[in-house]
Amino acid sequence: MSFIVAIDGPSGTGKGTITKLIANELGLLNIDTGAMYRCIALTCLRNNITTIEEKEKIIKIAKNIKIEMKDDKGTLQIYLDGENVSDQIRSKEVSGSVAPISSIIEVRKIMVDLQRKMAENKDVIMEGRDITTVVFPNANVKIYLDATAEERANRRFKQNQEKGINMTYEEVLESIKNRDHYDMTRPVGALKIADDAIVIDTTSLSIEQVKEKVKQIILQKNKEEK
Secondary structure, eight states: OOOOOEEHHHHOOOOHHHHHHHHHHOOOOEHHHHHHHHHHHHHHHHHHOOGGGHHHHHHHOOOOOOEEEETTTTTTEEEETEEOOOTGGGGGGHHHHHHHHHTOOOHHHHHHHHHHHHHTTEEEEEEEEEEEIIIIOOOOEEEEOOOOOHHHHHHHOOOHHHHOOOHHHHHHHHHHHHHHHHHHHHSSSSOOOOOOOOOEEEETHHHHHHHHHHHHHHHHHHHHHH
């Protein structure tokens, strides 16, 4: 048996940060699904595949790449074919190409299968955009994190500055709005709120406040099911 916590929401709502904190505090396996699609995008860029018109090549990459996630003192590190690409997958170039790649039906199916295999017989917390609706529609806990586009852009802009990623606030805001449109309109795995998901608006909340809300929801559900 496994206990599955599924968290969805648009870019910049704090899903990744919250998931890492909760995973560490409650001893859950953290699977960053967004990073998986970013690994495909990075590999495509490295192979000069810059358009989804080259769909067959992208699908082949999705089938063949090896993605690993390792915890390093509370920080999730992403490995692509043995190389730590945790910073590279957050680059401006990858951010600009990941949405079209993640909208390819065959790629999503490959990644969903991989995500389910990674979670087999484990207590898992997983975040993404279709975790509560497609990957684990029967998850024990389903949460949707939300925030205004402006607040999400502000958060991502600050993160980029800390990582040395050179993007203006306006560029980040445009990128987030474009990603929202892609995520909400793609034919498979579109971002939407599951009927039984608990919605948390994080716009005016601190990371600590959001973490505590999510943590209490998980603990209460776990208590009910024992």
